[in-house]
Amino acid sequence: MGEVHKSRSIRLLVFIVIALAAFFLSNVVDELRVFQGASLSVYIVAIASIVLLTGYSGQISLGHGALMAIGGYSAVLAHNHWKVSIPISFAIAIVSTAFFGSILGWAAARLKGPYLAGTTLALAVGLPSLANQFSVLGGEQGLAFDVGAPPKSLGSDFTQYKWYFWICALAALIIVWITQNILTSRYGRQWRAMRSAPISASLSGIQIGRSKVLAFTISSGIAGLAGAMLVMTLNLVTPSAFPLSLSFAIVTGAVLAGVTNLGGGVIGALVLVAIPDIADLLAGKMGGAEKISANLPGFITSLILIVTVLLLPNGPKLSKLVSHKTK
Amino acid sequence: MRLFSTLLIGLSSGAIYSLMALALVLVWRSTRVVNFAQAGQAIASTYIGYLVISRTDNYWLALPVALVAGALIGALVDVALIRTLNKRVKSGPAAEMAPVIVTLGLLGLIRSTVGMIWGGDLKAYKAPVTNHGFTFGTTTIPFSPYNLLIVITTVIVMAVFSIIFQKTNLGLSLRAAAFQPEIARLAGVRVDLVRTIGWAFAGGAGAVAGVLVTPSNSLSPNSLDLLLVLGFVGAVIGGLESLLGAAIGGVVLGIGLAFILEYVSTSLAFPSAFIVLILVLLIKPSGILGKKGGRGA
Numbered sequence: 001m002g003e004v005h006k007s008r009s010i011r012l013l014v015f016i017v018i019a020l021a022a023f024f025l026s027n028v029v030d031e032l033r034v035f036q037g038a039s040l041s042v043y044i045v046a047i048a049s050i051v052l053l054t055g056y057s058g059q060i061s062l063g064h065g066a067l068m069a070i071g072g073y074s075a076v077l078a079h080n081h082w083k084v085s086i087p088i089s090f091a092i093a094i095v096s097t098a099f100f101g102s103i104l105g106w107a108a109a110r111l112k113g114p115y116l117a118g119t120t121l122a123l124a125v126g127l128p129s130l131a132n133q134f135s136v137l138g139g140e141q142g143l144a145f146d147v148g149a150p151p152k153s154l155g156s157d158f159t160q161y162k163w164y165f166w167i168c169a170l171a172a173l174i175i176v177w178i179t180q181n182i183l184t185s186r187y188g189r190q191w192r193a194m195r196s197a198p199i200s201a202s203l204s205g206i207q208i209g210r211s212k213v214l215a216f217t218i219s220s221g222i223a224g225l226a227g228a229m230l231v232m233t234l235n236l237v238t239p240s241a242f243p244l245s246l247s248f249a250i251v252t253g254a255v256l257a258g259v260t261n262l263g264g265g266v267i268g269a270l271v272l273v274a275i276p277d278i279a280d281l282l283a284g285k286m287g288g289a290e291k292i293s294a295n296l297p298g299f300i301t302s303l304i305l306i307v308t309v310l311l312l313p314n315g316p317k318l319s320k321l322v323s324h325k326t327k
Numbered sequence: 328m329r330l331f332s333t334l335l336i337g338l339s340s341g342a343i344y345s346l347m348a349l350a351l352v353l354v355w356r357s358t359r360v361v362n363f364a365q366a367g368q369a370i371a372s373t374y375i376g377y378l379v380i381s382r383t384d385n386y387w388l389a390l391p392v393a394l395v396a397g398a399l400i401g402a403l404v405d406v407a408l409i410r411t412l413n414k415r416v417k418s419g420p421a422a423e424m425a426p427v428i429v430t431l432g433l434l435g436l437i438r439s440t441v442g443m444i445w446g447g448d449l450k451a452y453k454a455p456v457t458n459h460g461f462t463f464g465t466t467t468i469p470f471s472p473y474n475l476l477i478v479i480t481t482v483i484v485m486a487v488f489s490i491i492f493q494k495t496n497l498g499l500s501l502r503a504a505a506f507q508p509e510i511a512r513l514a515g516v517r518v519d520l521v522r523t524i525g526w527a528f529a530g531g532a533g534a535v536a537g538v539l540v541t542p543s544n545s546l547s548p549n550s551l552d553l554l555l556v557l558g559f560v561g562a563v564i565g566g567l568e569s570l571l572g573a574a575i576g577g578v579v580l581g582i583g584l585a586f587i588l589e590y591v592s593t594s595l596a597f598p599s600a601f602i603v604l605i606l607v608l609l610i611k612p613s614g615i616l617g618k619k620g621g622r623g624a
Contacts (some may be wrong), residue, residue: 060424062363062431107605114361115563115608117427121363122556122604126597133594244552248435255428295442295548302435306408309425309432310415 008181015177022169026162035161035233036273041168042229043269047253048179048262049222055259056188057215058195059108063120064223065247066127071097071224072231072241073137076145086147086167086232093228094221101220102213109212121247128242142238145231168229175222180262182218191215245298252305258312275300332468333589334582339474341581342481346536347558348565348573349488350529355567356505357525358409360426365533366555367437368404370548372397372534373541374441377450386455386542390480393534401530405523408433442548449550454542477539484535485574488528492570501525553597557584560604566614576614 026034046064053059071093079089104123108116131137150163182188190211193201202208231237253272257264276297283293347365354362362368376393380386408429416425456472492498503511504521512518536558537551544550561580565572580600587599607614 054424060427062427107609111608113423114355114427115612117363117431118361118559118563119601119604119608121431122559122601125552125556126601130594130597244549245435248431251428251431291446292443294447295439298435298439299443302432302439305432306429306436309428310411 011180012177015173019169019173022165022173026165026169031159031161034159034165038161038165038168038229038233040269040273041165041172042226042233043250043253043272044172044266045175045222045229046226046250047265047268048176049219049226050250050254051259051262051265052179052183052191052222053215053219054254055261056183056191056195057212057219058191059212059216060113060117061108061120061219062117062247062251063123063127064219064250065242065244066120066123067097067101067220067223068227068230068246069128069131069239069242070100071227072237073131073143073227074224075228076143076231076237077136079145079147080143090171090225090228093224097224097227098217098221101223102217104220105213105216108216109209124244124247128239131239138238140239142236142241144236146235147232164233168233171225171229175225176262179222183262187211187214245301248298248305249301252301252308255305255308271304272301275304328466328468329589332470333585335468335470336474336589337582337585338578339470339477339581340585341561341578342478343536343540343554343577344557344561344581345574345577346481346484346532346539347554348561348577349485349570350533350536351558351562352565352567352570352573353525353529353532355562357501357522358405358426360409360430361559361567362404362430362529363427363555364404364430364433364437365529365558366551367434367441368397368400368530369533369537369554370441370551371400371437372530373452373537373546373551374445376534376538377445377452377546380453384453386453390535390538393538394531397534397537398527398531401533402523402527404433404530405526409526410519438548445548447548450546452538452541452546458542473542480535480539484532488532488570491528497521497524557600560600560607563604564607564615569614572614579615 022037026037029037046068049064049067050061053061074096075089075093078084078092079086084092108119111119131142132139137143147164147167149160150158154163190201190206193204194206194208194211198208227242231241234241249272253268254265256268256271279296279300280293283289283296286292347369350365350369351362354360354365372393375396376389379389379392383389409426412425412429454473454476456476458471458473460467460469460471462468490498492501500511500516500521501524503514503516504518505525508518511521536554540554541550557580558577561577562573563576564579565574565576580603583603584596584600587595
């Protein structure tokens with residue numbers, strides 16, 4: 001017990017150090033990097049939702065982009081109609097997406113591998129475009145999302161992007177902290193048992209169905225928050241903010257680090273944020289045509305995804321995890 | 328009249344879903360992979376057909392060229408990627424997930440490659456016959472000569488497939504390799520080769536679906552995403568195991584969606600397809616033609 005407390009306080013210390021580092025970094029780097037920091041936070045949260053769902057409970061989802069869309073639209077609708085503050089609109093995004101996720105999870109718990117993959121892929125393809133058909137959701141133009149200028153007390157040279165970064169980084173730190181604690185809790189252990197040995201798990205009293213639905217619900221809530229953060233950095237929510245390639249990117253980020261590790265998810269998120277820059281560099285060398293630069297990021301992401309699965313199917317961290325378990 | 332016309336429209340869109348469903352089922356039976364890259368393979372083939380159309384203005388040349396290209400791409404995917412994958416990933420927690428993720432990655436790879444070559448703008452794809460509906464007396468129904476062409480082409484492709492599967496030695500090998508690979512191998516079937524041929528057939532069927540559906544919409548790197556989803560729903564309705572089931576599942580879905588579009592609301596097409604998918608999976612996962620105790624994974 002004492003050891004658990006000790007590791008928990010060390011982890012808290014690490015989080016505080018990261019938070020301070022992010023705070024200082026946001027003051028020295030330029031605007032673009034600050035914005036990338038905000039994107040990084042969005043990806044970290046989105047990847048955390050996949051790590052929890054796929055890495056722990058063993059359910060695959062190719063449709064988390066659609067769940068992010070639900071979170072994004074919920075946050076914007078709540079903010080614009082009820083004039084709620086940012087934290088409240090984020091909380092509404094989490095709750096509404098988790099609610100949708102619990103319904104979806106109820107069905108998902110009964111589906112296996114490829115069926116679940118196909119169903120969630122269908123969601124990623126079809127759901128965001130549904131917004132085009134309801135005028136309350138703003139159609140193709142979407143809805144503006146204005147969270148307002150940073151508070152005056154932060155000084156007059158405090159930029160809008162830095163404000164987004166602060167909000168996103170704080171949200172990401174809190175969510176990763178909570179997720180980490182969920183994963184090391186009873187539920188995390190149940191999910192892991194369920195994933196690696198479903199029959200033994202159910203024999204030792206784990207209710208597989210209920211446990212899977214719980215994982216799907218929590219994961220959806222986290223994805224919903226990522227969606228709300230994303231639309232805040234974009235200033236608006238549109239169906240095209242949640243393309244199929246977003247779902248692909250999140251899966252890639254999670255797979256890169258072997259899907260079972262939140263810290264690895266941070267590295268995955270870093271890669272995702274870096275890809276557009278790398279693609280720009282390469283596209284410039286290839287002549288810089290618009291069609292090249294528009295498609296190279298997707299190309300690189302997909303290539304990384306394929307190569308990772310072929311070379312490191314079980315991820316770089318998995319051997320560590322297994323030896324840790326048998327101790 | 329309206330009823331009859333809706334039925335015909337549903338038949339024509341359902342025919343295309345059937346072809347996509349058939350492509351998915353062919354690969355699933357032989358390799359146990361739901362090939363999400365099918366939409367990518369089909370879009371690449373459709374763009375190759377577009378090359379032919381833009382040079383020669385001849386749809387009838389584009390269709391077979393796309394079909395052959397689709398078959399070659401399908402075979403290439405199996406040889407280059409799926410065989411490697413099966414060799415490298417045999418067990419472990421990734422074994423079940425790896426094929427899904429690899430085909431997903433391949434879908435992204437092909438879509439972005441197509442985008443890099445042809446750009447993201449919409450291309451018009453000219454239909455060989457008019458897309459204006461047939462006229463009876465004073466009424467014009469939505470069903471057009473082009474829709475009729477879709478149905479006829481699909482019936483021909485399906486007929487060729489069923490002859491190959493039921494009447495030829497190759498068909499027998501394909502069925503044996505899907506049913507019991509080990510025993511088929513002992514009986515002298517070259518299972519790996521036969522599987523690649525299955526992928527080639529699937530690629531050809533997907534390419535035909537792409538070339539048939541595109542004149543009604545327009546062509547862009549992601550214009551076949553929805554077709555993939557609807558093909559998957561059709562395949563699941565048919566039980567994912569049976570070729571006949573895929574054909575029926577696609578048509579059932581097409582007619583069902585046509586009626587919802589015509590009589591209920593145009594905005595409900597995707598939600599109803601999704602609800603049908605969930606309901607079939609929950610209530611009768613083995614599909615409408617499936618035998619009891621259908622496969623789980």
